[in-house]
Amino acid sequence: MKSGRRSHEWAPLLSMILLFLLFTLITPRFAGLGNIKMIGKQVAINGILGVSLFLIVLTGGIDISIGSTLSLLCVLTGFLESKKIPFAIVFLQVLICGAVVGYLKGVLVTKIKLPDLIVTLAAKNLIRGIALMFSVQAYIITSPAMLSLGSGQLAGVIPVPFLCFAAVAAITAVILGKTRFGRRIYAVGGNSEAAVQAGIDVGRTKRSVYAFSGILIGVAAILYSSLYQNILASKIGSDTVNTLLAVVLLGGASMSGGRGRVLGIVFGALTMAVLNNGMILARSTDYWVTALTGILILLSMLVQFLQSSAVFRKKLGGEKDR
């Protein structure tokens, strides 16, 4: 049998297509161009955040403070915008700030060697607290550059937020697949002990990943501000973690690290977006989206488990004793 990289991308792709067909049958409006554009817009933020969580998960870690980091960076965007600072500078500052926040999380995880669940749980509360402090009243985004970012379309068809998501995904995919840094991330997640022996600085790799992930949260924050214009920290990112975990798991990543590809995450994010959008159009209540997400995750995990245990059993044929 030809063996190579085993791909898990078909599972989220399949569930996305099935959901899409299902909603098309239920509500005729669903497959209309307008709504598909809408899905394209809606997928952007959770998609980018999904990629940023995926990076952490790849190293074998977890970050549950992504939602509150998003709210902080959104508030920062709103604050800078209210000072009439040019877009390019706002953009840069938010990205840098995202990188710094991410790097600090990485420092706590790798230098003080606290479990990442604890660090990011604490960070989640701390960051949200700071965000709330600076967001007593809502910031309203009015600058034309920001507004056109949120509502612009390429060739009158493709929403700009979706393009941003596609660009982020493509760049991340290239970094992960083709650069030394990317392969180090897989190495750290696959077997961190072996990574140390191979001369990889595991701590530094993890810190860089947290910083990189922070930059992506910054991109998402800019998009969020341009899409929703009304920024109030208490309204942003409170249940993001759940959705993002769903995206990452549906996308075929393994929580123990080292496995998964960006393409899978893209499909995972699209699945979640289709689900959300379709349920709203079908006039279903929110509860159903939540419940269905649970079922979807279970099913997708089950498929992956069966697949990997089939592989495992075959492998066991010769090697029993490890």
Add this chain to the structure above:
Amino acid sequence: MRRRLDWPGKKGEGTLAEYILQMKDIDKTFPGATVLNHAGLDVRQGEIMGLIGENGAGKSTLLKILTGLYTRTSGTILFKGREVTYASIEESADDGIAFMHQELNIFPNMTVTENIFLDRKDYVGKFGMIQKKRMEEDARKVLETLGVEIDVNRMGSELSIHEQQMVEIAKAMSMNAELIIMDEPTAALPENEVEIFFQFIRKLNRRGITIIYVSHKMVEIEAICDRVTILRNGTVVDVVNVGETTVEQMVNKMVGRQLDEYYVHTPTKNDGVLLRVSDFNGENFEQVSFELMKSEVLGIYGLAGSGTLELAETLFGYRKPTRGGVTLNGQAIKKTDIPNMVKNGIAYVPLNRKKDGFVRDMSVFENISMVGCGSYRKGIFVDWAKNRDICDKYMEALSIKAVSRDTHVNLLSGGNQQKVVLSKWLSIHPKVLILNEPTRGVDVGAKAEIYNLIDRLVKTEELGILLISSEAPEVLGMTDRVMIMHKGRICATLKTEGLQQERLLKLASGGKEEQSEERQEIT
């Protein structure tokens, strides 16, 4: 039989003088402990140098200092005649020193190619992109020169242990290593693959690669090494030529005392059947029937994959039998799951100690009292004081070397960890003790102690021992009878006394016996 004979012309006796590595007066102190005290290691160009010593003698510290994982307190290192101090593994690797670790460092989520060339800067091309094509070609070339057939696109998780080793060696070769350090390289290899691996090492050696070979297995040291450096308590006790020194002499120097006879077991009188297993079938074994007598050590010998592991795990209730039954003291055991087996007095010391044997993050006491603590109670509460006494009793009886009973088990040496596992089971006074490779990864001194214990147990306690092992000398030295398994079936059950190792190996690898009249078959 000296191996030297079968590959003449490796090196003339006259040209031996050149040293590739000289480590002199190496001291290493950790806060509170001196680990190395004027230790050294001189390795000649092109030789295979053995490095032996008990756990804690300082072998790995010495090698970690060489490769830059640790810094030394004092001393000098000369590699290829140049004085060096490496700051990291990367640096020592760049200079031509490769380190093959005991736990093979394969990335399960990466291809063979990537496992060989991971994080190598020579393959970073334009814009920081990795040149995959070139990397794959080179991987193919390296494996080819080694004469190994492994598809470079296979994932690490799909490789057998032997293949993983080959990949590790390919990695070393691709770095143009001139000195390869092998730390217990055969620890995970089945015995029948060791010889293949040795041929491989010799091939490497003929190409002029110098090797430092670390092992607890004296048989291997004797078979593969030219010279041996013996460490004890952080000091070099002696450097000997393998051909001129016996294994006993080396072992005695290593442990610093006269080891009593290594395999101490003497036959016991068998009084009655203890355990009867009849027509037992399960995953990877079938039609297994045997009887274990009281006060008997019954060996089960088989090569890897012969079904001994599955048989042991099924007897203990970890796996389900598909057919057949077990009778203990004349009573059939109906429910074959672990809780019931333990209740009936069947105990199992598993093959993979680190994974299945003990709980890493628990103390010696917590591990030892894990199974038996409920037996000592005050009303409905566990009597911990009593349990602590029991624990101390076993720590003393088995001479477990730990600071206290509250020491974490993962801080102990392999031998002491194994004794903790044994104590856990002995504390419930089992009737049948199943030992699966009880001396794997255990140093010589602790090995002797475990053998002593086995002998003492069958003579003083009312129990029978099933000793599963793939080490022929162990089986021959420690059992009363031995069952030989091949492809899931028992192909012979023989009295151990007078049994030859060749015959054991032949039977285990499926060889037929000529119908000789003095066949020692029992049952």
